Amino acid sequence: MTEEFNAERSRGSSNNFRTLQITPLDEEDQEEAQIDNSGDVDSYDDDEEEEEDEDKEPVGLGVLEKPEYSWSLQRELFPSKAGGTPAWLDPVNLPTGRSCLCDFCIKPLQFMLQVYAPLTEKDSTFHRTLFIFMCTSMSCLLKDQHEQWKRNQDKSSRSVKVFRCQLPRYNSFYSSEPPKNNGKDKPSSAGAVLCGWCGTWRGDKVCGSCRRVHYCSENHQAVHWKSGHKRCCLPSSISQDASEPSNNRTLRKVQEVASNGLWPEYEIAITDECEDKVSDDNGQVNSLISSSRVDESIEALMDSFGGEDDKKSWASFQERISRTPEQVLRYYRDAGAKPLWPTSSGQPSKADIPKCTYCGGRRTFEFQVLPQILYYFGVENDAHSLDWATIAVYTCESSCDGNVAYKEEFAWVQIASQYSTTQR
Known part of the structure; x- marks a missing residue:
């Protein structure tokens, strides 16, 4: 049944349902040692056996595309997407409390992207999605980078958070049959009421005046009020037509987002990395990022690196990325996989990757996010704007x-050395 479901997904009109490709690294990457913060060499994957080249599958590259239809990124279609609001897999039991907040500024985190990555080895991972949220403050991200080096902490403070959600094929939220991808697919049940400002987190708080708009936090309630809600806040006695079914009101309310500060919404289409592919014009063919801007960014980054090892790593990284310069995500979940690091400094050792909080087992690398995504999000390119070298998810x-x-x-989070002089 699982095979039939996945086969049906692969024949759909969208790339949303394609099972992500997984791969070990190239032999030359497997041989590289990682360096921890103290300078000691500690290879994260030195105990893994290398597979033969012919057994390796290509890396899955995520590129951003505008969705073909308005309904393409709904949660019942199990999308991989970036920007906008999350398509929660479990729409009811959402993260709560401090999990939703930046641990430094205590403001709600913003949704960056989600990756639909089901696993076939067991029934409970028939549906499986990974979500990334982050604070939009570069100051908080720099604190996050410093915090991640602290080992043996019960709970470290973070501004970048990743959540994993998985469901069996037979669940209370979705049909066990493959989606038809024709705009008529519907979830089996409504989800939780979400924040009327960000449309992201559960709306556990409600406007005390109109009692119609829900919020995830006092912060978003205050921002919405100052942004115009005080001019249209009306008593609950003239709220929506009572004849409208409550489920319809709930589903419609989920779509209403007052904030105009969310990142633009894209579908993440997964393509295979071709090892022998080299684009013309220094890798800028078919890229939405202008070659002049990329050239300036590369030059600025190279100038910011203090050591030859960093410069060599960046040159190797850029050569690999230039084969598909529009990629924003690299996915290769495998026991022997590790990220394609832009710099030699700032790489974690085994001890820097904490064990699973829930089962105590090992965490392994699954995918990484590249800073190119910030271009698509329209993030300003200045010294104080959000930026990073790569974000690796374990x-x-x-x-x-x-x-x-x-x-x-x-x-x-790996941030380019001498960040203050670095420009994207």
Whole structure:
């Protein structure tokens, strides 16, 4: 049945349902040692056996595309997407409390992207999605990078958070049959009422005057009020038509987002990395990022690196990325996989990757996010804007089950050295 479902997804009109490709690294990457913060060499994957080249599958590259239809990124279609609001897999049991907040500024985190990455080895991972949220403050991200080096902490403070959610084929939220991808697919049940400002987190608080708009936090309630809600806040006595079914009101309310500060919404289409592909014009063919801007960014980054090892790593990284310069995500979940690091400094050792909080098992690398995504999000290119070299996501090797619907995983942030002089 699982095979039939996945086969049906692959024949759909969208790339949303394509099972992501997984691969070990190239032999030359497997041989590279990682360096921890103290300078000691500690290869994260030195105990893994290399597979033969012919057994390796290509890296899955995520590129951003505008969705073909308005309904393409709904949660019942199990999308991979970036920007906008999350398409929660479990729409009811959402993360709560401090999990939704930046641990430094205590403001709600903004949705960056989600990756639909089901695993076939067990029934509980028939549907499986990973979500990334982050604070939009570069100051908080720099604190996050410093915090991640602290080992043996019960709970570290973070501004980048990753959540894993998984469901069996037979669940209370979706049909067990493959989606038809024709605009008529519907979820089996409504989800939780979400924040009327960000449309992201559960709206556990309500406007005390109109009692119609829900909020995830006092912060978003205050921002919405100042942004215009005080001019249209009306008593509940003239709220929506009572004849409208409550389920319809709930589903419609989920779509209403007052904030205009969310990142633009895209579908993430997954393509295979071709090892022998080299684009013309220095890798800028078919890229939405202008070659002049990329050339300036590369030159600025190269100038910011203090050591030859960093410069060599960046040159190797850029050569690999230039084969598909529009990529924003690299996915290759495998026991022997590790990220394509832009710089030699700032890489984690084994001890820097914490064990799974829920089962105590090992976390392994699954995918990384590249800073090119910030161009598509329209983030300003200045010294104080949000920026990073790469964000590497590590998840529970066994993708463990449990009572928590959204299990928090681990993101390692690598920021280019001498950040203050670095421009994207």
